């Protein structure tokens with residue numbers, strides 16, 4: 148069994164990006180700049196956005212954090228997005244989700260210029276991804292592709308079972324794994340909350356990608372010998388022995404599943420660290436005008 152080290156892979160990708168930025172600077176080019184809009188004070192969102200801004204600093208990007216209180220109006224938010232769309236200094240920006248209930252998330256995401264949509268959530272980027280055109284890919288699925296590629300995991304003709312169909316992970320993952328290029332070219336099954344007999348499907352999988360948010364959902368009896376298991380789940384569970392008062396648990400019963408696997412990601416330290424690396428990569432691509440040439 149090989150542990151897929153997301154932390155190490157993320158560091159490698161960030162070093163590659165930093166080297167690229169150093170070269171851009173040396174040639175007098177424009178330093179990539181990411182902006183992030185954060186609404187409210189939700190602990191998880193604040194941590195995610197802070198980590199994204201710190202990561203920008205690490206690789207030499209410029210970064211701007213724009214914060215609003217929970218009671219910001221939709222119009223205020225849309226006006227800021229319009230401003231960022233037209234600001235030549237900003238190469239890409241993200242709106243941290245979830246947004247408060249009084250704000251229409253779809254409307255906000257659609258207001259982002261697709262050329263600056265480094266989260267890959269705008270329908271134009273989703274459509275381009277589905278059509279196999281150059282697009283900003285959502286960071287978590289893109290990170291999983293990187294992990295598969297950098298560990299040279301065979302995917303062609305394999306049966307990949309994706310569990311979870313969210314717009315940010317499961318759904319795009321299933322599409323990308325079905326595409327005729329590496330890593331991909333799989334026969335894909337997409338399972339979700341209404342799937343009847345989940346184990347029937349996962350037992351046939353050469354590759355399982357679990358993105359659900361139910362700790363330990365995937366047990367050893369549901370996994371065939373030699374499978375590749377990618378665990379996207381990160382659920383906070385109470386743990387008094389930790390300083391934070393919680394620890395992260397994945398969707399996979401790691402201790403019992405790992406001995407059956409050819410490759411498996413740990414939680415934490417698997418998929419998680421790659422998400423930030425791929426956001427940086429998208430921002431670099433935005434600055435280089437690579438996606439919409």
Ligand code: NAD
Nearest residue numbers: 287311312313316339340358359360379380381418419422
């Ligand atoms: P979501 O809540 O939007 O979607 C969960 C999906 O799981 C749904 O499509 C639902 O149909 C499916 N589901 C629910 N119960 C199920 C069951 N019993 N059997 C099969 N499918 C079931 O979640 P999401 O945003 O895709 O996130 C999923 C998990 O991944 C969460 O734990 C989240 O924290 C984590 N996540 C991690 C990263 C990262 O590591 N960077 C990024 C995004 C999400």
